[in-house]
């Protein structure tokens with residue numbers, strides 16, 4: 001069966017899937033999205049991803065034309081229509097087709113599209129050796145300008161930081177907020193281990209509140225560790241015993257250095273590895289079965 005995309009209620013061969021050049025998602029980054037993963041025929045934390053999608057849409061006053069159950073079914077049907085059991089799903093809702101002015105009121109109605117693909121994972125070496133990070137000069141957008149907890153299509157803040165990462169030849173970059181507190185990475189959340197306790201920036205730092213982040217917080221507490229959400233600075237990252245990143249693609253990825261300085265021993269830490277194993281068990285155990293979701 002040829003790969004298909006869901007576009008506004010219909011399945012279209014991926015090679016023929018098109019959206020208008022007048023779509024404000026393209027012209028202005030006016031829209032919201034999700035990156036979701038399925039493991040072994042189950043969609044991981046689908047409800048949480050859709051709750052964030054609808055919250056992001058509310059944050060930009062965009063009304064999604066499908067209800068929650070309809071969107072859940074659309075995601076599962078797209079995965080099933082592509083014959084996938086392990087998948088990376090990109091779900092996008094744009095303001096839709098308008099004219100060449102910014103005015104969203106002139107758009108005829110939101111565009112919804114869903115692509116289900118196989119995921120490009122970090123290579124296994126990353127989990128064995130760890131990632132090399134830099135601290136970025138590009139400051140994370142303050143909530144008063146565009147709340148980073150909204151997963152909008154406007155990703156230029158992160159992309160400018162990612163260009164710094166590429167220029168430095170590193171793997172990922174730490175983004176600080178306007179006050180100099182660590183917020184997150186360009187496409188992942190960040191965690192530290194210090195003196196046997198696990199710490200991650202509190203939402204007040206201004207970040208995308210990752211679905212993986214929330215799952216890792218649960219797994220960490222279930223494993224008996226103290227988990228604190230608090231504000232901290234780059235110096236605290238450099239002084240940590242371990243550091244790891246979380247995201248739908250990365251799961252839990254160890255960090256070996258920041259700005260050329262080793263974190264802890266400079267090798268993936270034992271707490272990081274333990275939590276990654278516990279997280280993998282969760283993804284194997286939990287999730288909305290695709291065949292249940294399609295109904």
Ligand code: PXG
Nearest residue numbers: 186187188189208210211212213247248249
């Ligand atoms: N922060 C930001 C800024 C993100 O974009 C995360 C954290 C982690 O969130 P989840 O819910 O996935 O645990 C993201 C993840 C990519 C890619 O290519 C990643 C994201 C979006 C688009 C692409 O790695 N979002």
